[in-house]
Amino acid sequence: xxxxxxxxxxxxxxxxxxxxxxxxxxxxxxxxxxxxxxxxxxxxxxxxxxxxxxxxxxxxxxxxxxxxxxxxxxxxxxxxxxxxxxxxxxxxxxxxxxxxxxxxxxxxxxxxxxxxxxxxx
Amino acid sequence: xxxxxxxxxxxxxxxxxxxxxxxxxxxxxxxxxxxxxxxxxxxxxxxxxxxxxxxxxxxxxxxxxxxxxxxxxxxxxxxxxxxxxxxxxxxxxxxxxxxxxxxxxxx
Numbered sequence: 222x223x224x225x226x227x228x229x230x231x232x233x234x235x236x237x238x239x240x241x242x243x244x245x246x247x248x249x250x251x252x253x254x255x256x257x258x259x260x261x262x263x264x265x266x267x268x269x270x271x272x273x274x275x276x277x278x279x280x281x282x283x284x285x286x287x288x289x290x291x292x293x294x295x296x297x298x299x300x301x302x303x304x305x306x307x308x309x310x311x312x313x314x315x316x317x318x319x320x321x322x323x324x325x326x327x328x329x330x331x332x333x334x335x336x337x338x339x340x341x342x
Numbered sequence: 343x344x345x346x347x348x349x350x351x352x353x354x355x356x357x358x359x360x361x362x363x364x365x366x367x368x369x370x371x372x373x374x375x376x377x378x379x380x381x382x383x384x385x386x387x388x389x390x391x392x393x394x395x396x397x398x399x400x401x402x403x404x405x406x407x408x409x410x411x412x413x414x415x416x417x418x419x420x421x422x423x424x425x426x427x428x429x430x431x432x433x434x435x436x437x438x439x440x441x442x443x444x445x446x447x448x449x
Contacts, residue, residue: 328391330391
């Protein structure tokens with residue numbers, strides 16, 4: 222059974238770069254679209270972007286200038302970098318996917334448990 | 343960007359009641375509308391995809407309908423375990439967006 226696990230620093234300083242990794246276990250990372258979604262405390266969900274295992278990406282236009290996603294198939298991991306962070310980037314960050322290989326469905330039936338990232342000096 | 347207006351933002355209903363949540367898109371999104379349930383401290387769970395398709399394993403009391411700009415999510419008989427926040431999500435354009443959420447409580 223495929224599982225996703227987010228990892229990375231829980232505290233990032235303002236103006237620095239937030240870096241998170243999602244590890245895929247129990248299955249292959251290949252032939253799937255992998256997304257990052259975040260949720261500030263007590264607020265709604267915001268899609269950050271997605272990456273296919275070929276490396277092609279789609280980013281939320283509101284975050285595009287600060288987002289970089291990458292995939293490492295040898296480690297079964299994909300990553301998120303968000304630059305120039307501010308307190309507004311404080312949120313729980315989830316990795317998620319549609320767990321059917323080769324489909325470009327834009328919804329998510331497999332999620333990680335989420336990781337809280339706080340932006341503070 | 344397509345904006346999703348979800349209403350109400352919260353509701354209180356009795357066990358056994360029929361509960362309805364709506365989501366309106368700012369432009370036609372065909373049937374590219376999904377519904378999620380999120381319980382406190384947990385990741386969202388997909389309930390309905392493509393407006394009206396019930397995800398495998400989801401109880402049949404949950405249903406969705408609509409197309410174009412207006413969508414409805416229904417719980418036919420509210421159960422205590424349905425207490426959660428529900429979100430709609432559109433994906434007609436690559437800037438996938440979520441509605442603001444509806445918090446469902448028991449009266």
